[in-house]
Amino acid sequence: MATILEEERQTAQGAPVRMEIRDGLAVVTLNDPARPVNVISEGMLREMGEILERLENGEGGVRAAVIVSAKKGTWIAGADIEEFKNFAAPADAEAASRAGQEMLDRLEQLRIPVVAAIDGAALGGGLETALACTYRIATDSPKTKLGLPEVQLGIIPGAGGTARLPRLIGLRAALDLMLTGKQLDARRAMKAGIVDEVVPQTVLLEVASRQAMALAAKKLQPRAARRSGSPERLENLLPMRKLIFSKARQGVMEKTHGLYPAPLRLLKVIEAGLDKDVRAAQEMEARAFGELAVTPEARSLVHVFFTSTEAKNDVGLGDDVKPKSVDQIAVVGAGFMGAGIAAASAENGIRVRLKDVKPEAAAKGLRTARESLIKRAKRKKMRRFEVTKLVDRVQPTTEYSGFHASDVVVEAVFEDLSLKHRVIKEIEEHAGEGVVLGSNTSTIPITKLAEASARPDHVIGLHFFSPVEKMPLVEIITHEGTADWVTATAHAYAKKIGKTPIVVHDSPGFYVNRILSPYMAEAALLLQEGVRMEELDRAMTEWGFPVGPVTLYDEVGLDVAQKAGKIMAEAFADRMGNPPTVIDKMVADGRLGRKNSKGFYTFGEDGKKQGPDEAVYALIGNPPKKETPRAELQERLGLIMVNEAVRTLEEGVLRSARDGDVGAVFGIGFPPFRGGPFWYVDVTGAQTVLDRLRALEQRFGARYRPAKLLEEMARDGRKFFPDAA
Numbered sequence: 153m154a155t156i157l158e159e160e161r162q163t164a165q166g167a168p169v170r171m172e173i174r175d176g177l178a179v180v181t182l183n184d185p186a187r188p189v190n191v192i193s194e195g196m197l198r199e200m201g202e203i204l205e206r207l208e209n210g211e212g213g214v215r216a217a218v219i220v221s222a223k224k225g226t227w228i229a230g231a232d233i234e235e236f237k238n239f240a241a242p243a244d245a246e247a248a249s250r251a252g253q254e255m256l257d258r259l260e261q262l263r264i265p266v267v268a269a270i271d272g273a274a275l276g277g278g279l280e281t282a283l284a285c286t287y288r289i290a291t292d293s294p295k296t297k298l299g300l301p302e303v304q305l306g307i308i309p310g311a312g313g314t315a316r317l318p319r320l321i322g323l324r325a326a327l328d329l330m331l332t333g334k335q336l337d338a339r340r341a342m343k344a345g346i347v348d349e350v351v352p353q354t355v356l357l358e359v360a361s362r363q364a365m366a367l368a369a370k371k372l373q374p375r376a377a378r379r380s381g382s383p384e385r386l387e388n389l390l391p392m393r394k395l396i397f398s399k400a401r402q403g404v405m406e407k408t409h410g411l412y413p414a415p416l417r418l419l420k421v422i423e424a425g426l427d428k429d430v431r432a433a434q435e436m437e438a439r440a441f442g443e444l445a446v447t448p449e450a451r452s453l454v455h456v457f458f459t460s461t462e463a464k465n466d467v468g469l470g471d472d473v474k475p476k477s478v479d480q481i482a483v484v485g486a487g488f489m490g491a492g493i494a495a496a497s498a499e500n501g502i503r504v505r506l507k508d509v510k511p512e513a514a515a516k517g518l519r520t521a522r523e524s525l526i527k528r529a530k531r532k533k534m535r536r537f538e539v540t541k542l543v544d545r546v547q548p549t550t551e552y553s554g555f556h557a558s559d560v561v562v563e564a565v566f567e568d569l570s571l572k573h574r575v576i577k578e579i580e581e582h583a584g585e586g587v588v589l590g591s592n593t594s595t596i597p598i599t600k601l602a603e604a605s606a607r608p609d610h611v612i613g614l615h616f617f618s619p620v621e622k623m624p625l626v627e628i629i630t631h632e633g634t635a636d637w638v639t640a641t642a643h644a645y646a647k648k649i650g651k652t653p654i655v656v657h658d659s660p661g662f663y664v665n666r667i668l669s670p671y672m673a674e675a676a677l678l679l680q681e682g683v684r685m686e687e688l689d690r691a692m693t694e695w696g697f698p699v700g701p702v703t704l705y706d707e708v709g710l711d712v713a714q715k716a717g718k719i720m721a722e723a724f725a726d727r728m729g730n731p732p733t734v735i736d737k738m739v740a741d742g743r744l745g746r747k748n749s750k751g752f753y754t755f756g757e758d759g760k761k762q763g764p765d766e767a768v769y770a771l772i773g774n775p776p777k778k779e780t781p782r783a784e785l786q787e788r789l790g791l792i793m794v795n796e797a798v799r800t801l802e803e804g805v806l807r808s809a810r811d812g813d814v815g816a817v818f819g820i821g822f823p824p825f826r827g828g829p830f831w832y833v834d835v836t837g838a839q840t841v842l843d844r845l846r847a848l849e850q851r852f853g854a855r856y857r858p859a860k861l862l863e864e865m866a867r868d869g870r871k872f873f874p875d876a877a
């Protein structure tokens with residue numbers, strides 16, 4: 153049957169939607185030739201409208217239909233996010249939402265059963281299309297994922313999803329999916345009650361066709377109809393429902409501090425719509441979609457989507473630069489980072505040699521990697537043989553055996569230059585000529601590391617963030633001599649393991665730590681000035697960071713922060729001034745943060761962070777005394793980071809403002825609804841940012857000196873991104 157799908161894939165070339173009717177069965181194939189993925193664009197809506205009309209008219213004696221995609225890896229990726237940029241007013245977005253709703257209402261109301269045959273992503277409007285079908289079959293391909301990620305774009309589902317999903321799978325489960333935007337593979341989607349069947353890719357069309365005809369002959373009932381009413385009847389009781397919504401609202405406020413309007417509006421729309429019919433519920437949905445789509449938050453989040461996708465897809469080198477394929481790697485240093493890199497690689501089909509000098513260390517690293525893989529495998533509901541195959545991809549070693557076959561070697565040993573030099577030499581003795589030599593250093597210049605190499609053009613930085621399994625960013629650091637194919641291979645490797653890479657030029661702190669450093673130093677200075685620890689943290693979480701700077705000190709480790717701070721203060725001595733003494737005092741007092749349960753905060757026996765440790769104030773020698781307005785704290789901390797980001801672009805450390813926004817959002821958690829430091833400058837206005845920095849420079853000195861590039865942008869009225877509002 154693979155051949156039929158292949159055949160459909162080929163014959164569908166040229167037409168975005170195509171229908172073939174054979175023996176009473178209509179196979180509707182989606183394949184937008186103008187786009188890399190199928191999206192619900194204006195054009196697609198038009199085409200679908202024509203197909204629906206033919207089905208409504210019973211063309212060719214059609215008794216059932218199947219919707220299939222001819223695009224590998226996606227069924228439907230949702231509404232066309234490109235078109236969001238054209239929404240000038242809420243009414244434009246509301247109209248787009250209504251058009252989607254109407255199309256899906258027509259689909260749902262067809263007299264014949266329609267089977268969604270899902271292979272690849274069915275997200276947003278894609279899943280909403282599937283929800284309007286009678287029956288859903290999904291493949292067990294790793295590319296198949298179902299979800300409603302709209303809140304991540306600052307909007308809510310706008311094609312009937314807020315009305316249909318709770319009615320299909322119950323309120324609590326639907327809220328969980330819509331509030332988090334999480335994506336389910338086929339098995340989890342089946343467990344959740346979204347999908348009726350899971351099948352291998354090769355038989356999708358065959359099974360879907362058979363089931364469509366069985367539905368038409370009333371020999372099969374869709375799962376939803378087999379249940380009586382809402383799947384969770386208890387949830388329909390009013391007090392229970394109220395409780396669910398109040399808990400959900402509380403959860404959203406805790407997570408977002410009310411900075412993101414979409415999840416709160418989503419709750420309102422669903423709550424108000426539950427007692428109404430689907431049509432009335434959709435009215436509210438369209439209105440909310442319209443209003444949300446033009447908010448600054450949504451525009452910033454759409455910017456984050458496009459910039460991160462572009463960074464992933466564009467290495468920024470000519471088409472003639474070809475990456476090497478990466479199927480096997482080796483990792484030297486089986487510590488927490490090394491094990492994390494090994495696990496992330498194995499999870500994405502790469503064989504890994506994990507090396508450490510001592511057998512115990514290699515075994516411990518292996519255990520850490522395997523535990524992480526098993527946890528993920530469980531979440532994906534993998535079968536036992538699949539799990540075995542997965543964990544076996546990581547093999548430990550204390551020697552350099554197997555290195556000759558590696559496409560990439562990542563060194564993740566202790567941050568010590570002479571040790572790293574020795575390791576590089578050893579790797580080169582054992583690895584093949586064409587190996588890419590990546591270093592996971594966070595502080596040592598790649599240029600210096602390359603000095604020990606016999607093939608310096610193969611040396612590159614591969615800066616992962618901790619914990620590797622969760623952090624999406626990889627900084628790829630090139631030095632003057634790095635060969636282009638090496639950069640392309642490092643980029644392809646990072647992408648293959650599901651990370652978002654940005655390519656930056658070698659410079660102290662690279663990009664992410666470079667912009668984090670003045671921010672952290674400023675936080676320490678504010679503590680010295682007498683601002684309370686928790687006040688500083690609150691100021692920045694309310695600005696939108698996931699954690700505040702004082703908590704971040706504890707998480708990163710004060711010794712690590714001390715070392716990084718010194719390097720940066722030396723590198724930029726002309727304007728950074730002396731590093732704040734607070735951190736030295738903390739380290740001297742044996743306070744390393746979370747790792748020894750002693751930092752700015754106290755930690756319980758279970759390792760959980762508790763309240764601020766009041767003893768710290770005596771240590772600083774300056775009891776809390778200052779009531780600095782929160783807005784001032786936010787301005788001092790936010791702008792020092794933004795200004796440093798602009799400097800990195802000015803100096804050529806960054807290749808583009810795009811990479812700067814991606815790095816800040818994905819590496820540090822710069823508030824996504826602010827779009828990243830460069831988008832922030834555009835939205836706030838370069839002149840306004842410049843004026844504020846100048847005022848801060850007057851009060852606090854050279855560390856707030858505005859970047860030259862910022863002055864130029866303000867003078868010329870330029871923007872980093874022309875489409876920034």
Ligand code: 3HC
Nearest residue numbers: 188229230231232233234273275276277309310311461465
């Ligand atoms: N609209 C417009 N362009 C889209 C798109 C969309 N919904 N989804 C993907 N694309 C584009 C990407 O920008 C990229 O373009 P490029 O090649 O020019 O850089 C191209 O398609 C390929 O995308 P990826 O590189 O991300 O391909 P992957 O195979 O890695 O991932 C995907 C595919 C899982 C579909 C991923 O692209 C994705 O998550 N897309 C967004 C899904 C989403 O958020 N959908 C909800 C949209 S909002 C909505 O539906 C509202 C509705 O409720 C009314």
